[in-house]
Amino acid sequence: MQDAASHPTPHGQATAATEQASAAPFAMLAEFADVTSVVNAARKTREQGYVHFDVHSPLPIHGIDRAVGIRPTILPWLTLAGGLAGFFGGLFLVWWMNATMFSGVTTSLQGYPYLISGKPIFSLQANIPIIFETTILLAAFATVFGMFALNRLPMLYHPLFKSSRFSRVTSDRFFLVIEADDPKYDSRWTREFLEKLDPLSIEEVDD
Amino acid sequence: MATLNPGITIPRDTAAPGGREPDNSSDDPRGRAPLVLGDNDFSSVTDKVTAIALKPMNQTPKAWYVAFAISLAMLSLLGVTVAYLLTTGVGVWGNNNRVAWGFDIINFVFWVGIGHAGTLISAILFLFRQNWRTSINRFAEAMTIFAVTCAGIYPALHIGRVWLAYWMLPYFNQMGMWPQARSPLLWDVFAVTTYATVSALFWYVGMVPDLATFRDRAKNRIGKLIYGLAALGWNGSSRHWMRFERAYLLLAALATPLVLSVHSVVSFDFAISQLPGWHTTIFPPYFVAGAVFGGFAMVITLAIPARQFFGLKDMITIRHLENMAKIMLGTGLIVAFAYVSEFFVAWYSGHHFEQFVFANRVVGPYAWAFGVMFFCNVIAPQALWFKAMRTNIWVLLAVAMCVNVGMWFERFVIIVTSLHRDFLPANWTMYAPTWVDMGMLIGSFGLFFTMFLLFCRFLPMVAMAEVKTVMPQSHVEHHGDYAGDYHGDYGQTDDESANDKEDQP
Numbered sequence: 001m002q003d004a005a006s007h008p009t010p011h012g013q014a015t016a017a018t019e020q021a022s023a024a025p026f027a028m029l030a031e032f033a034d035v036t037s038v039v040n041a042a043r044k045t046r047e048q049g050y051v052h053f054d055v056h057s058p059l060p061i062h063g064i065d066r067a068v069g070i071r072p073t074i075l076p077w078l079t080l081a082g083g084l085a086g087f088f089g090g091l092f093l094v095w096w097m098n099a100t101m102f103s104g105v106t107t108s109l110q111g112y113p114y115l116i117s118g119k120p121i122f123s124l125q126a127n128i129p130i131i132f133e134t135t136i137l138l139a140a141f142a143t144v145f146g147m148f149a150l151n152r153l154p155m156l157y158h159p160l161f162k163s164s165r166f167s168r169v170t171s172d173r174f175f176l177v178i179e180a181d182d183p184k185y186d187s188r189w190t191r192e193f194l195e196k197l198d199p200l201s202i203e204e205v206d207d
Numbered sequence: 208m209a210t211l212n213p214g215i216t217i218p219r220d221t222a223a224p225g226g227r228e229p230d231n232s233s234d235d236p237r238g239r240a241p242l243v244l245g246d247n248d249f250s251s252v253t254d255k256v257t258a259i260a261l262k263p264m265n266q267t268p269k270a271w272y273v274a275f276a277i278s279l280a281m282l283s284l285l286g287v288t289v290a291y292l293l294t295t296g297v298g299v300w301g302n303n304n305r306v307a308w309g310f311d312i313i314n315f316v317f318w319v320g321i322g323h324a325g326t327l328i329s330a331i332l333f334l335f336r337q338n339w340r341t342s343i344n345r346f347a348e349a350m351t352i353f354a355v356t357c358a359g360i361y362p363a364l365h366i367g368r369v370w371l372a373y374w375m376l377p378y379f380n381q382m383g384m385w386p387q388a389r390s391p392l393l394w395d396v397f398a399v400t401t402y403a404t405v406s407a408l409f410w411y412v413g414m415v416p417d418l419a420t421f422r423d424r425a426k427n428r429i430g431k432l433i434y435g436l437a438a439l440g441w442n443g444s445s446r447h448w449m450r451f452e453r454a455y456l457l458l459a460a461l462a463t464p465l466v467l468s469v470h471s472v473v474s475f476d477f478a479i480s481q482l483p484g485w486h487t488t489i490f491p492p493y494f495v496a497g498a499v500f501g502g503f504a505m506v507i508t509l510a511i512p513a514r515q516f517f518g519l520k521d522m523i524t525i526r527h528l529e530n531m532a533k534i535m536l537g538t539g540l541i542v543a544f545a546y547v548s549e550f551f552v553a554w555y556s557g558h559h560f561e562q563f564v565f566a567n568r569v570v571g572p573y574a575w576a577f578g579v580m581f582f583c584n585v586i587a588p589q590a591l592w593f594k595a596m597r598t599n600i601w602v603l604l605a606v607a608m609c610v611n612v613g614m615w616f617e618r619f620v621i622i623v624t625s626l627h628r629d630f631l632p633a634n635w636t637m638y639a640p641t642w643v644d645m646g647m648l649i650g651s652f653g654l655f656f657t658m659f660l661l662f663c664r665f666l667p668m669v670a671m672a673e674v675k676t677v678m679p680q681s682h683v684e685h686h687g688d689y690a691g692d693y694h695g696d697y698g699q700t701d702d703e704s705a706n707d708k709e710d711q712p
Contacts, residue, residue, distance in 0.1 A: 036684045058249060058420070059675040060448040063683060073450045079457045097377055097385035108379040114387050129394035129472055133401040136465045140405045140458060144412055147454035148439070151447045153415075155440030169443045170420040172249035 026159040026207035028190050029166065030176045030199035035061055038174035041197040042067040045176060048193060052182035056160070056175040075146055082142025083135050090134030094127040163205050173200075180207070232526045232598060242339055242677045245521035249675050252522070256417075256669045257424045259517045270516055271664060278656035285650020288643045289364065297367050299643045306626045306638035311361040312476075313618040314648055316494075318358035318655075319399065319473055320614065322406070323466055323495070324502025325351030327534075329409060330462035333455075339530055341673035342522040345417075346513065346662070347506050348410040353658040354505070355403045357651040362395070391475040398472040405465055409458050415441050416451070417667035470498040477621065484564040484625030487552070493545035500538035500584070501614030503531050507607040511600050513663065522669055525598050532597040535610065539588035542617075546585065560630060568624045572637060580620050583613025 032038040035057075042055050046069050055061070055068055064070075099122035100111035113121045148154070160166050160177065169175055176199070178190055187204060194202050231240030243252070292299055302309040325347040332340040363372050375396045377386055386393045419441035422434040441447065471491035478490040507528065514523040553565040568577045587609035590596045597603065628635045640648075662668070675681055 035681055039683045055445040056443040057445065057448065058253075058416075058443060059672045059681055060452050061445065061681070061683075062676075064445045065449050068445050070446055070449050073453055075450055075453050076457060079461075093377060094388040098388050107383045108381055110383045112383060112385040114389075116387075116389070119389070123389075126389040129391075129468070129475070130388050130397045132468060133394075133397040133465075136461050136468075137401045137404060140408055140461050143454050143457045143461070144408045147412070147450050150450050151444075153439040153441065153447075154436075155442075158440060158442055160442055166442075167423040170416065170423045170441075171253040175443075 024207045025180045025187060025204050027177045027179045027205055028185075028187070028194060029160070029163060029201075029203045029205060030178075030194040030197060031165055031168075031201045031203075032174040032176065032199055033172075035174065037198070038176055039064060039067045041176050041194075041199070044197060045178065045193075048184070050178055050182050050184050052179040052185075054177050054179075056166070056169045056177060058170050058172060058174075073150060075143065075150060078146035079139050079143045082146075083139035085142075086135040086138030087131060089138065090131035091127070093134070094130050095122055098122065098127075159205050159207050163203055165201060165203060166205075230598065231524050232529045232594070240526070241679065242342070242524070242526070243522055243674060244524050247521055247678070248680060249678070252669075252671055252674055252678070253420060253424070255518060255521070256667055256671050257421060259663065259668060260665050261421065261424055261426065261430065263426075267664065268516060271660060274656070275660045278653050278660055281649050281653025282657045283650075283653070284646045285360075285653055288646035288650055289360075292364060292643060292647075293369065297364070299641060301638060301640040301644050303636060303638065305629065305634055305636040306623055308365075308622050308626065309638060310640050310644040310648060311365045313615070313622055314651060315358050315361035315365075316473055316618045316622075317501070317615050318354045318361075318651065319402075320470060320494070320498035320501045320618075321354040321505045322351040322358070322402070322502065323470060323498035324506050325349070325354075326402075326406060326409075326462050326466040327499050327502070328506070329413070330459040330466065333459045334463060337530075338677045339527055341670055341677050342519075342524075343506065343510060343527055343531075344673070345410075345413065345670040346509065346659075346668050348406065348413070349659065349662045349666070350502075350505060350509060351406050352403070352410055353655050353662075354502075355399065355406065356658065357655050359399065359403065360647075360651065360654075362399075391472065391479045394472045395476055398469045402465060402469045405458070405462055409462055412451075412454060412458065413670060413673070414667060415439060416443070416672040417670060419443070420671055421667060467495055470494045482625055482629070483558070483560040484568075484621065487549065489545055489548060489552070493542065493549075496538045496541035496545065497614060497617060500535060500542050501610060503535045503538065504607040504610035504614070507531050507535070507603055508611060509659065511604050511607075513668065517663065517668065519669060522674055525600075528600065528603055529594070529597045532591045532603055532606075535607070536588055536591040539584060539591075539610070543585040546581070564625055564628075567628055568620060571624065571628070573620065573624045573627070576616050576620050577624070580613050580616040583609040584617060587613070 030041065032041060038055055038057065039061060042053070042064065045053050046067065051069075053068070055064055057064070096111050098111065098113055101113055102111070105111075115121070119126075160175075165173070166175060176194070176197070178185060178194070184190075191202055191204070231242075231244060233240060247255075300309055300311065302311070325344075328340050328347040329344045329351075333344075363369050366372060366375075374384075375386060375393065386396075415438060418434050419438035422431060422438045425431045425434050471494065474490035474494035477485035478487055480486060510523055510528065510531070514520050550565055553561045556562070568574070587606050590602060590606055596606075623638050627638050
C-alpha cells in the first residue's frame with residue numbers, strides 16, 4: 001500500500017494490489033451493481049466448485065443463503081440456553097432471597113423471608129414476573145452477544161477494507177469475494193472465471 | 208389519485224400537482240403503491256439518510272439549533288429542580304399524606320407508556336411482516352429508549368433517598384437483607400430495567416449495519432473513528448447478514464412478550480393494591496393498550512416534523528402516517544372501552560366505595576381533569592375514522608397532540624382521584640403540584656427532546672439497510688419477472704421451491 005501512497009494513480013490502491021499480486025493475496029473481489037447479478041454470480045461460483053467465498057451486500061438478500069450455501073446458524077439454541085439459564089437463575093434467585101434461611105450461611109448470602117399478611121413464604125405465582133423478566137433478559141443477552149460472537153464481531157481489522165471500492169458495500173454495491181485459501185483459487189483462473197460473470201470491476205486484495 | 212400500479216415510480220413533483228403529496232395509501236391488493244416513493248435507488252436512500260447526520264456542523268439546519276437550544280433550556284430546568292429536590296428533600300413536591308403518589312408516578316407511567324409504541328413498531332409489526340415499519344422503526348426505537356430514560360428518573364427520586372437506590376437490586380450485602388420479590392414495586396424494577404436493556408440492545412444491533420455505512424461515508428477523522436468503533440467492523444458478509452437477521456427475529460420474539468409485560472407490571476403497581484379505582488383486573492390490558500395509544504401519538508408527533516425538516520418524505524410517506532393513525536384509532540377504541548367498562552363494573556359491583564370513586568371522577572373536584580382526558584382520548588381520535596382526516600397531516604398532528612395530553616391526564620385521573628378521597632372523609636384532601644413538580648415535568652420533556660435531537664443529528668434516523676429490503680431493487684428477478692409486490696413480500700417462485708429441499712453442505 002505504500003506504493004499507492006507515493007505514486008498516486010486514479011485507482012491507486014487497485015494498481016498497488018495488482019503490482020503486489022504475487023505477495024500473499026487474501027481474496028479476489030468482483031463488484032456488482034444489483035442483487036440479481038450478484039446472486040446469479042454466487043450460484044455460478046458455487047457450481048464451479050468454489051467453497052471459500054462470500055457475498056457482501058448493503059442489505060440482507062433473500063435467498064442468498066442457498067446461492068452461497070450457508071449452513072443454518074446455531075444461534076436459536078444459544079437463545080434457548082440463555083432463556084433456560086434466565087428461567088432457572090431467576091427461580092433460584094427469588095427462592096433463595098425470600099424463602100431460605102439456612103444455618104451456616106454467611107450473613108451476606110443469607111436469605112430473608114418476609115412474612116406478609118400470612119401469605120406463603122414461597123409461591124410460584126407471585127414470583128413469576130421476576131422469573132419472566134430474567135428469562136427474557138438472559139435470552140436477549142445470549143442472542144445479541146451470541147450473534148456477535150458467531151460473526152466474530154467486533155472485528156478490528158479485515159483485509160477487504162483495503163479496497164477503496166469495497167467502501168460502497170454499505171451503500172449500493174454488491175461484492176462476490178473468493179478467498180485465496182479456497183482449494184480452487186488461482187489468481188489467473190479465478191480472475192478469468194470472474195470476468196465471465198460480467199462484474200463492474202475485479203480486484204485482488206492482499207492479506 | 209387513483210391506485211398506483213407497482214413498477215411505476217412516482218416522482219414527487221409530477222405525481223402530485225398542486226403541491227399535494229402522492230397518495231400511496233390504497234390497499235387494493237392488485238396494485239399497492241411502493242413503500243418508498245420517488246425516483247429512489249439504494250444510493251439515493253444512503254445519500255438522503257447519511258446527509259442528515261454527516262454534514263458539517265455549520266450546515267446543520269437552523270431549526271435544529273433553535274430546537275436544541277429550547278430543549279437544553281428545558282433540560283437545565285430538570286437539573287435545577289432535581290438538584291433542589293436532592294438538597295432539600297421530597298417535601299418540595301406537592302405529594303401529601305393522602306396523595307402520596309403525585310406527579311412523580313404520573314410522569315413515570317406516562318413516559319414508560321410512550322416507549323411502548325417503539326417496541327410495538329420494531330418487534331410486533333416485524334413479526335406480523337408489516338414492512339412499512341422499516342422507515343419509522345429506528346427513530347421509534349430511539350424514542351422508546353429516551354422515554355424509558357425519562358421514566359427512570361422518577362421512581363429513583365420518589366424513593367426519597369436516591370443515593371440508596373441500589374438497595375432495590377438483589378445483591379449480597381452485610382445487612383443480610385434482600386428485596387421482596389412478591390412486591391409489584393420490585394417487579395417494576397426488574398421489568399423496567401430489563402425493558403430498557405433489551406430495547407437498547409435491539410436498537411443497537413439493528414443500527415450496526417447503518418453505522419458501518421456512516422463509517423464508510425464519514426469525511427472527518429473523528430467521525431470515521433467513532434462510527435468505525437460503533438460499527439464493530441461490519442462488512443456486509445452474507446453469513447453475517449444471515450445470523451443478524453436470525454438474531455433480529457429472535458429479539459423481536461423476545462421483545463414482544465416483554466413489552467406486553469412491562470406495562471402490565473406497571474399496572475400491577477395499582478391493581479395489586481386494595482384501593483378502589485386501582486384494584487381492577489382490567490388494568491393490565493387497559494394499560495398496555497393505553498401505552499401503545501399514547502406511544503403512537505408521540506411517534507406521529509415526532510415523525511411529522513422530522514420528515515419535513517430532514518427531507519424524508521419519500522421514506523416516511525402518507526401511507527406510514529395513515530397506518531399509524533389506524534393503530535392509534537384501534538388502540539384508542541380499546542382504551543375507550545376500558546373507560547366505559549370500569550364504570551360499568553363499578554356500578555355492577557354494588558361496592559359503595561368503588562361507586563363513589565368513579566362518581567367522584569366525573570363530578571368531583573377533579574372533574575375537569577376527567578373531562579380533558581375523556582375529550583382527548585375518546586372523542587378526538589374519532590376523527591380518524593375518516594380517510595381524509597388520517598391523510599391530512601395537520602389533523603393528524605392535532606389529534607396526536609390531543610392524545611399526548613389525554614394520556615398524561617389519564618394517569619393523573621387514575622392516581623390523584625383514586626387517592627385524594629378514600630374510605631374516611633376525615634382523610635380527604637386535595638392535591639396540587641408545586642413549581643418543582645411542574646419544572647420536573649417540563650424538564651423531562653427537555654431531556655427527551657435533547658436526546659432525540661442529538662440522535663437525529665448524529666445517528667442513522669432511518670434504518671437504511673431495512674428500507675432497502677422493501678425496495679423493488681432488493682429482489683432477484685426471475686426470468687425478467689418481478690415476483691414480489693414492492694412491499695418486501697416475496698412471491699414463491701418455482702426456482703425457490705425447488706431449492707427449498709436443497710441440502711446444505
